[in-house]
Amino acid sequence: MSSGISFAVNGRGVTAQIDGAATLLDVIRNDLGLTGTKEGCTEGECGACTVLIDGKPVHSCIYPAVSVDGHSVVTIEGISDGETGRAVQEAFWDAGGIQCGFCTPGFIVTVAALLENNPAPSEDEVRIALAGNICRCTGYSQILDAVEVVVSGKERA
Ligand code: FES
Ligand code: FES
The missing domain is CATH 3.10.20.30 (Beta-grasp domain)
Known part of the structure; x- marks a missing residue:
């Protein structure tokens, strides 16, 4: 139907x-x-x-x-229509959070949603928010670095 x-x-x-x-x-x-x-x-x-x-x-x-x-x-x-989404996209690129890129759209929208609601999350809060996203390439550290780039940028602003 x-x-x-x-x-x-x-x-x-x-x-x-x-x-x-x-x-x-x-x-x-x-x-x-x-x-x-x-x-x-x-x-x-x-x-x-x-x-x-x-x-x-x-x-x-x-x-x-x-x-x-x-x-x-x-x-x-x-996602780049919004300031936070655009910043997250740029940070993934700058921090090397993108390798094969297959997981990247899912990670970027998830991080953007997190930071819209919580602009300065703890690392634990970031890990919890990203628990539903799997990356086979990066080992996650560059992804966490990308989130930190955005958070620290916002704190400097
Ligand atoms: S394709 Fe939807 S969770 Fe894997
Ligand atoms: S960059 Fe390849 S799966 Fe995440």
Whole structure:
């Protein structure tokens, strides 16, 4: 059974006719062509598919698309529209938090959401926030460094 949904993606209103079983990841990548959000495990384990719904990180691969009706989604394509998101993107680049890059969109949107709500998190708070995101390349230290770059930059501002 198909359903009509209306929601915002990166500040733009979208209406779509979707299969009732579709995930938000299906809609983002296949219907909207926003392929920056990655498809990894499709089981809610790796975080590659993370997007923000009303500012909160979710694993879009296990999020029913019908549930996004009336809500606001931000993907990696829209994250640099905000000052925090732009700073996080730049910090990942500067700190070497990007290697193969497959995990990077999920990490960046998750970190941006964290710092929007808590501009000066402790390392434990950062690790907890990133618990749903897996990186096979960096060993995580450069990712933690990237978060620190943004936090210390904000503290200097
Ligand atoms: S692809 Fe969604 S958590 Fe892995
Ligand atoms: S940079 Fe390759 S998985 Fe994280």
